[in-house]
Amino acid sequence: MENPSFASSRKVAVLPRGFGFGWTNDHHLLQIACNVDASETFIAKQRYKKADTEVTPLQSPNGRADAGFVSWNTSAIFKDNDSRRDYMFGELVSGMAGSDVDVLQPAFPILPQDSMGFFGACLGESPGIKTEQITIDNIPYAYAIPMLTGWELSYPCKDHHVKEIGIWIDDLHYDQVPNSGVGTLRYRLSSVLDDTSDNGHAYRHKVSVLELKPLTPPPLPPTRLP
Known part of the structure; x- marks a missing residue:
């Protein structure tokens, strides 16, 4: 993804x-x-996916940082019992940049699973919609917005067959703790x-x-003596 304003930004958020x-x-x-991985304001001389084609936006042999580009990696799994079956996948994203923008990005590996087979031992799961409440403490920003950037659904x-499928977040709340410089984010996750x-x-x-918008200013870089 390319935008001239990305070049002057400390961080570019990729929004699914x-x-x-x-x-x-x-x-x-x-x-x-599906997992949308961390983004970096960096581009290399290689092929990148764009719509249903591949492009090579950088012509010089050297990679470039802070040049108005942001790159990231998205992983996906879509499978049945077969060990391999080709499939199609596509995504839409937007980019947000600015001096007050940052992203908290946890690791989230996804790996293909195998069917237990006819003789395999398996513990089933309860049917229907599943819901849980999530809380994240100690966020040092004035505003915090959860983005569902990684998820996995599977039959154990x-x-x-699939009659109904989905995973979503709602009931979002972010509260700043008075005089602490941090806040607490709460949301509800549901899946079916x-x-x-x-x-x-x-x-x-x-x-x-x-x-x-950081609640506390970032630390100054260390002083370098001549």
Whole structure:
């Protein structure tokens, strides 16, 4: 992604806006996952994905930092019981930059799982929508916005039909602790992966926090003596 204003920004936040998965034919589903990884204001002389093509925006042999570009990596999984089946994936993102912009980006590895098979031992999950409350303390910014940048939904034993699928966050609250220079973020995570029977699902998620306006100024760089 390129924007001239990125060149003067300390951090560029990549904001997920949408995604899509697809097979050329109808199949059962075992696991689906997506992870938007950390971004950097850096570009190398290599091919980058753009829409349904690949582009090489940098022509010089040397990589460049702070040149108005931001790069990141997005990983995805979309599989049934087969060890391999090709699929299509695409995403939409926006970029936000500025002197008061930062992103808290936890690690979130995703790995393909295998079906337990006919003779495998498996513990099932409860069906229906699953919900939990999440709290993140000690955020040193005036504003904090959770972004669902990583998630995984799966059937624990084998692949099934899909009747309803989704994962989302809502009920967001951010409160500054008086006279502390930090705040507390709370949100609710919900997920569903139902088929035509009573097979439940497992889930994982990652929230990246879009942080705006530091409550305490960043430390000055160390003084270098001649």
